[in-house]
Amino acid sequence: MLNWVEFVTLLIIVVAAYFSIRVSNLLFAVVALAALSLLLSLEFYLLKAPDVAIAEAGIGAGLTTAIYVLAIYQIEKRDKKK
Amino acid sequence: MKTAYAVIFMSILVVFLFTAITTLHPMGYPGHTEMDDYFIKNAQIEVGANNVVTSIVFDYRGFDTLGEATVLFTAVISVVALLRGVKKDEE
Amino acid sequence: MKSDMSTIVKTVTDFLFGFIIIFGIYIIIHGHLTPGGGFQGGAVVASGFALLFVAFARTFLDKKPQQLYGLFESVGLLIFISLAFLGIYRTFFYNFLANSGGLFGMKITQGINPGYFNTAGVVPLMNMAVGFEVACGLSLIVYLLYRGVIEEGEDGE
Numbered sequence: 001m002l003n004w005v006e007f008v009t010l011l012i013i014v015v016a017a018y019f020s021i022r023v024s025n026l027l028f029a030v031v032a033l034a035a036l037s038l039l040l041s042l043e044f045y046l047l048k049a050p051d052v053a054i055a056e057a058g059i060g061a062g063l064t065t066a067i068y069v070l071a072i073y074q075i076e077k078r079d080k081k082k
Numbered sequence: 083m084k085t086a087y088a089v090i091f092m093s094i095l096v097v098f099l100f101t102a103i104t105t106l107h108p109m110g111y112p113g114h115t116e117m118d119d120y121f122i123k124n125a126q127i128e129v130g131a132n133n134v135v136t137s138i139v140f141d142y143r144g145f146d147t148l149g150e151a152t153v154l155f156t157a158v159i160s161v162v163a164l165l166r167g168v169k170k171d172e173e
Numbered sequence: 174m175k176s177d178m179s180t181i182v183k184t185v186t187d188f189l190f191g192f193i194i195i196f197g198i199y200i201i202i203h204g205h206l207t208p209g210g211g212f213q214g215g216a217v218v219a220s221g222f223a224l225l226f227v228a229f230a231r232t233f234l235d236k237k238p239q240q241l242y243g244l245f246e247s248v249g250l251l252i253f254i255s256l257a258f259l260g261i262y263r264t265f266f267y268n269f270l271a272n273s274g275g276l277f278g279m280k281i282t283q284g285i286n287p288g289y290f291n292t293a294g295v296v297p298l299m300n301m302a303v304g305f306e307v308a309c310g311l312s313l314i315v316y317l318l319y320r321g322v323i324e325e326g327e328d329g330e
Contacts, residue, residue, distance in 0.1 A: 050208035058216030066223045070318040131205035131293035140296045144266030158310040165317040
């Protein structure tokens with residue numbers, strides 16, 4: 001019933017979600033979250049919702065990652081100062 | 083005693099959720115509603131847009147989009163208020 | 174973080190920035206024909222601006238674009254609300270341009286058609302207004318965060 005492309009995509013989404021929670025390095029967690037968003041947009045595309053896929057790829061994989069990385073950089077800078 | 087309450091509550095919740103799963107629609111086969119049929123039949127003629135999703139988002143459900151735009155505007159305003167440039171001398 | 178990024182990042186940004194912006198504008202103005210719309214295209218344009226900020230930090234921080242972004246964001250939302258108000262003689266959000274024969278008022282046939290651009294009434298105009306607002310608002314968020322990072326770094330060193 002499930003297409004194997006969808007199966008592999010969903011499997012990697014679950015693995016990326018596990019890594020993004022369990023990993024102690026924040027930057028690695030953010031990259032895992034970006035991979036999750038990108039694969040989620042692929043999954044939206046496979047489910048025939050291309051407009052949601054574009055929104056997810058632009059906001060989830062692009063802008064959210066940039067904002068998280070900037071926040072992590074600022075926090076590390078502040079920790080080093082103390 | 084607390085764990086007993088938690089176990090009872092969790093088991094009731096699990097029973098409810100599993101009964102809910104058994105009555106779900108199968109994925110990809112939504113139930114028939116009159117509104118969907120109306121949109122699919124008339125949106126292309128009434129609005130003139132080929133993209134029915136956009137004609138719903140910006141025409142039939144315009145208030146929803148207005149709320150979304152307002153939420154985004156408020157979020158940007160709050161970010162600007164948090165991160166506005168504050169000069170060191172004034173602190 | 175004192176200066177711009179390396180030459181590789183700058184060259185790739187030089188090459189890619191135009192394509193990203195053109196793709197975002199295409200998604201915005203063809204929102205009534207192809208998948209996408211104001212929000213999606215605005216997000217794509219904003220991600221292009223985020224790339225530009227990261228690559229050419231110095232140049233853009235000296236230009237101080239936040240007033241311009243704030244102005245354009247407010248103008249986009251105001252155009253959206255006033256377009257909704259212009260149809261107030263019937264209802265709020267009434268599509269007064271659709272099937273009128275004038276601007277964006279071409280009539281189309283039911284079913285498969287080539288996808289004429291001059292259709293759908295106020296929907297393309299609202300797409301452009303919302304796309305403007307979303308692109309400028311998200312770019313403003315990224316710009317302010319990045320400015321905070323750079324100024325923090327300069328204070329510490």
